[in-house]
Amino acid sequence: MEKRKAATIAKFKKMKDNGTPISMITAYDYPSAQLVEEAGVDVILVGDSLGNVVLGYDSTVPVTLDDMIYHSRAVVRGAPSTFVVTDMPFMTYHGSMDLTLRNAARIMQEGLAKAVKMEGGREIADAVRACAKAGIPVMAHIGLTPQSIHQIGGYKIQGKTRAQADRLLDDAKALQEAGAFAVVLELMTEQLAAYITEQLSIATIGIGSGPRCDGQVLVYHDALGYNTDASPKRFVKMYADVGSTIREGLKQYVHEVKSRSFPTADHAFHMEDEVATGLYGGNK
Numbered sequence: 001m002e003k004r005k006a007a008t009i010a011k012f013k014k015m016k017d018n019g020t021p022i023s024m025i026t027a028y029d030y031p032s033a034q035l036v037e038e039a040g041v042d043v044i045l046v047g048d049s050l051g052n053v054v055l056g057y058d059s060t061v062p063v064t065l066d067d068m069i070y071h072s073r074a075v076v077r078g079a080p081s082t083f084v085v086t087d088m089p090f091m092t093y094h095g096s097m098d099l100t101l102r103n104a105a106r107i108m109q110e111g112l113a114k115a116v117k118m119e120g121g122r123e124i125a126d127a128v129r130a131c132a133k134a135g136i137p138v139m140a141h142i143g144l145t146p147q148s149i150h151q152i153g154g155y156k157i158q159g160k161t162r163a164q165a166d167r168l169l170d171d172a173k174a175l176q177e178a179g180a181f182a183v184v185l186e187l188m189t190e191q192l193a194a195y196i197t198e199q200l201s202i203a204t205i206g207i208g209s210g211p212r213c214d215g216q217v218l219v220y221h222d223a224l225g226y227n228t229d230a231s232p233k234r235f236v237k238m239y240a241d242v243g244s245t246i247r248e249g250l251k252q253y254v255h256e257v258k259s260r261s262f263p264t265a266d267h268a269f270h271m272e273d274e275v276a277t278g279l280y281g282g283n284k
C-alpha cells in the first residue's frame with residue numbers, strides 16, 4: 001500500500017475552515033488499526049471505551065493508564081501513517097499538574113500517540129493549558145463525559161436547557177482558549193452542537209450530536225456490528241455486521257470439527273509414502 005502522511009493538528013483547523021468533514025473512529029489493536037488506516041480515516045482514537053468493548057467492564061472508569069498505553073502502542077504499529085489520539089483515562093489528569101504532565105508524557109512516549117484526549121470543561125482548562133504548553137496536543141471532550149457517569153447518573157443527552165447549553169458553550173470556549181486543538185461533542189442536542197461548532201475556531205468532532213459538527217467519531221465495534229450487547233444506540237449507524245459473520249463462522253467451525261469434516265487432506269501435510277510405510281502400520 002502506498003504510504004501517506006499522517007495528518008497534523010494544523011490540518012484539522014484547515015479542514016474546518018474548508019468545510020471538509022473530519023472522519024474519526026476508534027481502534028484498540030493492530031488489526032483494527034490496519035483496517036482503519038487502509039480505509040483512509042483522518043484520526044484514530046484509542047478510546048477508553050476499550051473498557052466496554054474489549055475488556056468487558058460496564059463503564060470506562062476501571063480503565064488504567066497502563067491499559068491505554070498497551071492498546072495505543074498496538075494501534076500505532078497497525079496505523080503508522082494515521083494521526084492517533086489516545087484517551088487519558090479516569091483520574092489521570094486531576095491530581096497535581098506534575099502528575100498530569102507525567103501521565104500525558106507516558107501516553108506520548110510509551111503509547112506513541114500524537115495527542116491526548118481529556119474529558120471535562122473549564123475545570124480541566126489548566127491541565128489542557130499545561131499539556132499544550134509542553135508540546136502535547138490536547139483534544140477536549142465535553143457533553144456526556146462517560147468517566148463521570150457515576151456523578152451524572154446515566155448516559156443522558158446533554159445541553160437540553162438554555163442554562164446547560166450556555167455552560168457547555170462557555171466550557172468549549174475555555175478549552176479552546178486553553179489550547180485544545182479540537183473538541184469532541186458527545187451526546188448533545190443537534191442545535192447546541194451546531195452553535196458551538198459555529199462559535200469555535202477549532203474543529204468539533206461529534207458523537208450522537210447530529211450532523212452539524214466539523215467531524216464525526218464512532219466506536220469501531222458499534223460501527224461494524226462487532227458488539228455482543230443487545231441494544232444498539234440510537235446515534236450509531238452500523239456499516240457492517242461482523243458480529244453475525246463471526247458467529248456464523250464459529251458455529252460452522254465447531255460443527256466441522258465435531259463432524260470431522262475439518263481438516264481435510266488439503267489442510268494436512270504428508271510424508272513420502274515409503275517413509276510413512278511402517279509408521280503406525282503404514283500410510284493409513
Ligand SMILES: Nc1nc(=O)c2c([nH]1)NC[C@@H]1CN(c3ccc(C(=O)N[C@@H](CCC(=O)O)C(=O)O)cc3)CN21
Pocket residue numbers: 048049052053060144146155156157187208219221222232233234235
Ligand atoms: N460501545 C460503546 N460505544 C460508545 O459510543 C461509547 C462506549 N462504548 N463507552 C464509552 C462511551 C459511553 N457512551 C454512551 C453510552 C451509552 C449511551 C446511551 O445509552 N444512549 C442512549 C440514550 C440516551 C438518551 O436518550 O438520553 C441511546 O439510545 O443513544 C450513549 C453513549 C459513548 N461511549
Ligand SMILES: CC(C)C(=O)C(=O)O
Pocket residue numbers: 026045046047048049050087141184186207217219
Ligand atoms: C466515544 C469516544 C469519543 C470516546 O471517548 C471513546 O471511545 O472512549
Ligand SMILES: [Mg+2]
Pocket residue numbers: 047048049060087
Ligand atoms: Mg473516551
